[in-house]
Amino acid sequence: MKMKLQDHMLVPKHELLSKEEAEEVLKVLNVRKEQLPKIRADDPIAKEIGAKPGDIVRIVRDSPTAGKSVVYRLVI
Amino acid sequence: MIPKRVSSIKFEVLSPQEVRRMSVAKIITPETYDDDGFPIEGGLMDTRLGVIDPGLKCRTCGAKAGECPGHFGHIELAAPVIHVGYAKLIGKLLNATCRECGRILLKNEKRDKFIAEIEKSRELGQDFEDIVKEVFRVTKGIKKCPHCETEQMEVKFDKPTFFYENEHRLTPKDVRERLEKIPDDDLPAFGMDPKAVRPEWLVLTVLPVPPVTVRPSIILETGQRSEDDLTHKLVDIIRINQRFMENKEAGAPQLILEDLWELLQYHVTTYLDNEVSGIPPARHRSGRPLKTLAQRLKGKEGRFRGSLSGKRVNFSARTVISPDPNLSINEVGVPLVVAEELTVPIYVTDKNVEEAREYIMRTEHPKANYVIRPDGRRIRVMDSNREELAEKLEPGWIVERQLKDGDIVLFNRQPSLHRMSIMAHYVRVLPYKTFRLNPAVCPPYNADFDGDEMNLHVPQSLEAQAEAKILMTVQEQILSPRFGGPIIGGIHDHISGLYLLTRGEKNFTKEEVMSIIRPLNITKLPEPKYDDMWTGKQIFSMILPDITIEFKAEICQNCEECKGEECENDAYVVIRDGELITGTIDEKAVGAFKGIIIDEIMRKFGSEETRKFIDNMTQLAIRAIMNAGFSFGISDEDIPDDAKKQIRDLIKEAERKVDELIQAYREGNLEPMPGRTVEETLEMRIMQVLGRARDQAGKIASQFLGMDNPAVIMAVSGARGSMLNLTQMAACIGQQSVRGERIGRGYTYSNRTLPHFTPGDLGAEARGFVKSSYKDGLTPVEFFFHAVGGREGLVDTAVRTSQSGYLQRRLINALQDLKVDYDGTIREQTSNMLVQFRYGEDGVDPMKSFRGKAVDVKRIIREVMAEEGKEV
Numbered sequence: 001m002k003m004k005l006q007d008h009m010l011v012p013k014h015e016l017l018s019k020e021e022a023e024e025v026l027k028v029l030n031v032r033k034e035q036l037p038k039i040r041a042d043d044p045i046a047k048e049i050g051a052k053p054g055d056i057v058r059i060v061r062d063s064p065t066a067g068k069s070v071v072y073r074l075v076i
Numbered sequence: 077m078i079p080k081r082v083s084s085i086k087f088e089v090l091s092p093q094e095v096r097r098m099s100v101a102k103i104i105t106p107e108t109y110d111d112d113g114f115p116i117e118g119g120l121m122d123t124r125l126g127v128i129d130p131g132l133k134c135r136t137c138g139a140k141a142g143e144c145p146g147h148f149g150h151i152e153l154a155a156p157v158i159h160v161g162y163a164k165l166i167g168k169l170l171n172a173t174c175r176e177c178g179r180i181l182l183k184n185e186k187r188d189k190f191i192a193e194i195e196k197s198r199e200l201g202q203d204f205e206d207i208v209k210e211v212f213r214v215t216k217g218i219k220k221c222p223h224c225e226t227e228q229m230e231v232k233f234d235k236p237t238f239f240y241e242n243e244h245r246l247t248p249k250d251v252r253e254r255l256e257k258i259p260d261d262d263l264p265a266f267g268m269d270p271k272a273v274r275p276e277w278l279v280l281t282v283l284p285v286p287p288v289t290v291r292p293s294i295i296l297e298t299g300q301r302s303e304d305d306l307t308h309k310l311v312d313i314i315r316i317n318q319r320f321m322e323n324k325e326a327g328a329p330q331l332i333l334e335d336l337w338e339l340l341q342y343h344v345t346t347y348l349d350n351e352v353s354g355i356p357p358a359r360h361r362s363g364r365p366l367k368t369l370a371q372r373l374k375g376k377e378g379r380f381r382g383s384l385s386g387k388r389v390n391f392s393a394r395t396v397i398s399p400d401p402n403l404s405i406n407e408v409g410v411p412l413v414v415a416e417e418l419t420v421p422i423y424v425t426d427k428n429v430e431e432a433r434e435y436i437m438r439t440e441h442p443k444a445n446y447v448i449r450p451d452g453r454r455i456r457v458m459d460s461n462r463e464e465l466a467e468k469l470e471p472g473w474i475v476e477r478q479l480k481d482g483d484i485v486l487f488n489r490q491p492s493l494h495r496m497s498i499m500a501h502y503v504r505v506l507p508y509k510t511f512r513l514n515p516a517v518c519p520p521y522n523a524d525f526d527g528d529e530m531n532l533h534v535p536q537s538l539e540a541q542a543e544a545k546i547l548m549t550v551q552e553q554i555l556s557p558r559f560g561g562p563i564i565g566g567i568h569d570h571i572s573g574l575y576l577l578t579r580g581e582k583n584f585t586k587e588e589v590m591s592i593i594r595p596l597n598i599t600k601l602p603e604p605k606y607d608d609m610w611t612g613k614q615i616f617s618m619i620l621p622d623i624t625i626e627f628k629a630e631i632c633q634n635c636e637e638c639k640g641e642e643c644e645n646d647a648y649v650v651i652r653d654g655e656l657i658t659g660t661i662d663e664k665a666v667g668a669f670k671g672i673i674i675d676e677i678m679r680k681f682g683s684e685e686t687r688k689f690i691d692n693m694t695q696l697a698i699r700a701i702m703n704a705g706f707s708f709g710i711s712d713e714d715i716p717d718d719a720k721k722q723i724r725d726l727i728k729e730a731e732r733k734v735d736e737l738i739q740a741y742r743e744g745n746l747e748p749m750p751g752r753t754v755e756e757t758l759e760m761r762i763m764q765v766l767g768r769a770r771d772q773a774g775k776i777a778s779q780f781l782g783m784d785n786p787a788v789i790m791a792v793s794g795a796r797g798s799m800l801n802l803t804q805m806a807a808c809i810g811q812q813s814v815r816g817e818r819i820g821r822g823y824t825y826s827n828r829t830l831p832h833f834t835p836g837d838l839g840a841e842a843r844g845f846v847k848s849s850y851k852d853g854l855t856p857v858e859f860f861f862h863a864v865g866g867r868e869g870l871v872d873t874a875v876r877t878s879q880s881g882y883l884q885r886r887l888i889n890a891l892q893d894l895k896v897d898y899d900g901t902i903r904e905q906t907s908n909m910l911v912q913f914r915y916g917e918d919g920v921d922p923m924k925s926f927r928g929k930a931v932d933v934k935r936i937i938r939e940v941m942a943e944e945g946k947e948v
Binding site: 029030031035036037063065066067069070071072 | 899901903907908909910911912913914916917918919920930
C-alpha cells in the first residue's frame with residue numbers, strides 16, 4: 001500500500017483547479033498560462049492529484065512571514 | 077524599435093585565403109615613412125590601412141583620420157611558421173594522426189562512435205572537452221596506423237614551437253604538410269568543424285597586419301615619431317622575411333636558411349605573445365619588454381578586464397576621509413581643490429542667463445570652468461576669453477560651474493555591498509584635502525578613519541540630481557531594508573557621552589548646561605528640577621521630539637522580575653511626551669543598528685525630524701563627554717593584589733580539576749557522555765572547567781573595576797568593547813583554540829605541542845590555556861599558543877570574505893532582473909514571468925516594516941488607547 005504524498009507533513013497542499021477557477025486566477029494575476037511557474041506532469045504529486053499538462057495547480061503552503069501563502073503552477 | 081539580438085557567436089580560425097581576402101594591401105617593405113614624413117606605399121603605415129595623421133585621407137574608404145575605422149593588410153611569409161597559441165593543439169593532432177596517410181589513428185567505427193558522442197554533447201549544450209581529451213589519449217597509444225599499417229613514431233612537442241620526431245626536427249613546412257593530409261571526415265573526432273578550421277591553418281603562411289588605427293604612432297615633444305610596439309614587431313618580421321627570401325633566391329646554404337627561419341619563427345611568436353616561457357621576450361631599445369597582441373588582452377589592465385568590464389568615469393573624485401561632527405549627517409565636506417575641479421552644468425535659459433553670466437565673470441571659487449556651445453564645442457573659461465564668452469552667452473548654452481555649498485553629490489565606499497554604500501550628501505566646501513563626514517554615517521559605509529578612501533560623484537542632469545535628493549540622501553536611508561530598523565545612529569563617544577549625561581540624577585549648573593547645549597539650537601530652558609540645577613535627563617530631553625516609549629536599556633541586567641520604572645540600575649527607559657523620565661540612554665536607545673528612539677522618531681515624524689535629532693544628539697553627546705571628561709589608560713585595568721590572588725587561586729583550582737579529570741580518564745573511571753567517546757567527553761569537560769574559570773576570573777576582576785571605570789562604561793553602554801575584552805585585559809586570556817578544539821597539533825609522533833611538555837600531556841598548560849592577562853603579559857609558551865589561535869582567526873577572515881563575496885556576487889547576478897510589479901508580484905524584467913505571487917509571500921517592504929514584522933501591534937494598541945485617553 002502506497003502512502004499518499006499529501007499526508008506527509010512536509011508536502012504542502014496541492015489542488016487541481018477547474019477550468020473556470022483557472023481562468024479566474026489568470027485574470028486576477030493578469031498573466032498568460034506560460035508565465036506561471038511550472039510543475040512537471042510526471043512529478044509524483046502531480047500524478048497523485050491527476051494533473052495533466054495544461055492544468056493549473058494551486059499550492060497552499062505555510063509561510064514564516066505570511067502565515068499561509070498561495071501559489072499557482074502550470075503543469076507541463 | 078525592436079533591438080537586434082545576437083543569437084549566437086561562433087569563433088573560427090582565419091584561413092590564408094580569408095586573410096588575403098580581407099587585406100587591402102600587401103606589405104612588403106619595413107620602412108614606414110619617407111624623408112618628408114609621408115607614409116610609404118607598401119609599408120606598415122600605408123595609407124590604405126587607414127590614417128591617423130590629421131589631414132590625410134584613407135586610400136581605401138576615403139575617410140579622414142578619426143572617421144576611417146582602418147583596414148587590414150597582410151604579409152606573405154617566405155616560409156610557414158607555427159602559431160604559438162595553437163602549438164599545443166598541433167602537437168596533439170600530429171600524435172593522433174598517421175604520419176603517412178594523415179588519417180586518424182582509429183578504425184572508422186570507433187571514430188564514428190566518438191563523433192556521435194561529441195555531437196550529442198554539443199546538441200545538449202554540454203562541454204565535450206573531456207571526450208576530445210579521451211580521443212587524444214586513446215590515439216596516442218596506437219603504434220600502427222589502422223588504415224595504412226605504417227608504424228607510428230612519437231612526435232615530441234618542445235615548448236614553445238618546436239616538434240621532434242626521433243631526435244629529428246620537424247620544420248613548420250613538414251608539420252603543415254602532415255596537417256594538410258588529415259581528411260575533413262576525421263576532424264569532428266577532435267572537436268573541430270572542418271568548415272571553421274582546417275588543421276593546416278594553424279601553421280601561418282600569411283600574416284594579417286592590423287590597421288594603423290590599432291597601433292597609432294605618437295609624436296613626442298621633440299617632434300620625433302615614436303612607433304607602437306606592434307609596429308616595431310611587424311618591422312622585425314618584414315625584415316627577416318625579406319632576408320629569408322633574398323637568401324633563398326641566392327641559393328644560400330641550408331644552415332643559414334634554417335637559422336633565418338628560426339629567427340622568423342621567433343619574431344612571429346613574440347609578435348603574438350611576448351610572455352611565452354622558454355624564449356626571451358623581445359625588448360625595446362630601452363630594455364623594456366614589448367607589449368604585443370596577447371599582452372594587450374591579458375590581465376587586469378588588459379582589454380577585457382580593463383577596458384570592457386571596467387571603465388573610468390568623469391565628474392568624480394577620491395580621497396582620504398576624516399570625521400567632522402560639526403557637519404550634518406546629510407552633508408559631506410569637500411576639499412576646495414576638489415570643488416574647483418568638479419563641475420555642475422547650468423542649462424542656460426532666459427531665466428538664469430544672468431546668473432550663468434555671473435559665474436563666467438567670477439575669478440574665484442564658485443566660478444565657471446567651461447562653457448558648452450549649442451554645437452557641442454567645449455570652451456575653457458580663461459582670463460583671456462572671459463568677457464567675450466559672457467557676452468556671447470545665450471539660452472541653449474551650458475555653463476559648467478564649480479561645485480559649491482548645497483550641491484548634491486553621491487558618496488561611495490567600496491566594497492558596495494548594500495544600497496547604503498552609495499548615498500547622496502549635500503556639499504560643504506571646506507579647506508584641507510580630505511572628505512569630511514559625520515561619524516554617525518560610518519556604520520552604513522562601514523568606514524573608519526584609519527586611512528579609508530571614498531569616492532564622490534557629481535550627478536549632471538537635473539533628473540539625476542532630483543532623484544538623488546529624493547531617494548538617496550542619507551536621511552532617507554536611516555532605516556535599513558535589511559532588518560527594518562535604523563542603520564544610522566550614535567557610535568563610540570556618542571554613546572559613552574549620553575550614558576554619562578543621563579545616568580542617574582546628575583546635576584548641572586546653568587553654566588554647565590549652557591556650555592553643553594551651546595551648539596544646539598535651543599531657545600528655551602525648561603524649569604530646573606532642583607533649585608537652579610538641571611539633571612542630565614532634562615538636558616537630553618531638550619533635543620527629544622514629542623514621543624512616548626518605554627524599553628529596557630542595553631545595561632539591563634535581565635533581572636528575574638523587572639521592576640520597570642523602579643529599576644535600581646536605571647536601566648528601564650521611560651520617555652513620556654518627549655521627556656526622559658527614567659533610564660539611561662545607551663546603545664539600545666541611540667546606537668546604530670539598535671537605536672529604539674531613532675526608530676520611534678523616524679516612524680512618528682519622518683526622516684527630516686530624525687536627521688535633526690541625530691545631528692543634535694551627536695553634538696550633545698560630544699559636549700557631554702567633554703564636560704565629564706573621559707579617558708582610558710593602562711592603569712584603568714589595574715586590579716588590587718587581593719583580586720589578583722583570588723584569580724590565581726581560582727585558576728589553580730581549575731587546573732587541579734583538569735588534572736583530576738585526566739587522572740580519571742587514565743584510570744578509565746571517566747563516564748562518557750551520551751553519544752560521545754571517552755576522549756571527547758574528557759575534552760568537553762576540560763573546556764567547560766577552563767571556560768568557567770575564565771568567566772569567574774572576569775567576574776572577580778569586574779567587581780574590582782567598578783561601574784565608573786571608563787572601560788566598564790564603554791562595555792556596558794555598548795559604546796566599544798565587551799566585558800570579555802576587559803576580562804582578557806585584566807584577569808585571564810583563557811583557552812586558545814584551533815577549530816573549536818584545544819590546541820593539540822605540533823609534534824604528532826610524540827603527541828605533544830611543544831618540547832617543553834612530556835609526550836601525551838593533556839594538561840591545561842600543555843594544550844593552550846593562557847592564564848596570564850594581557851596586562852600581566854604572556855609567558856613564551858603562552859605567547860606561542862596565542863599566536864597559533866590568532867593565526868586561525870586571520871586565515872578565517874581572509875577565507876570568509878572571499879567566499880561570502882563570491883556568494884553575494886552569484887546571488888546578485890541571479891536576482892538582478894527581478895522586480896516588484898505594481899500588483900505586488902515579483903516578475904522577471906523581460907519575459908514577465910511570475911517568480912513570486914506576492915513579494916516575500918507577505919508583500920511587506922522590509923524597510924517600512926517594524927524590525928522585520930509587518931505591524932507593530934504594541935504600538936497600535938498604545939496609540940488607540942491614547943486616543944481614548946486611557947492608560948496602558
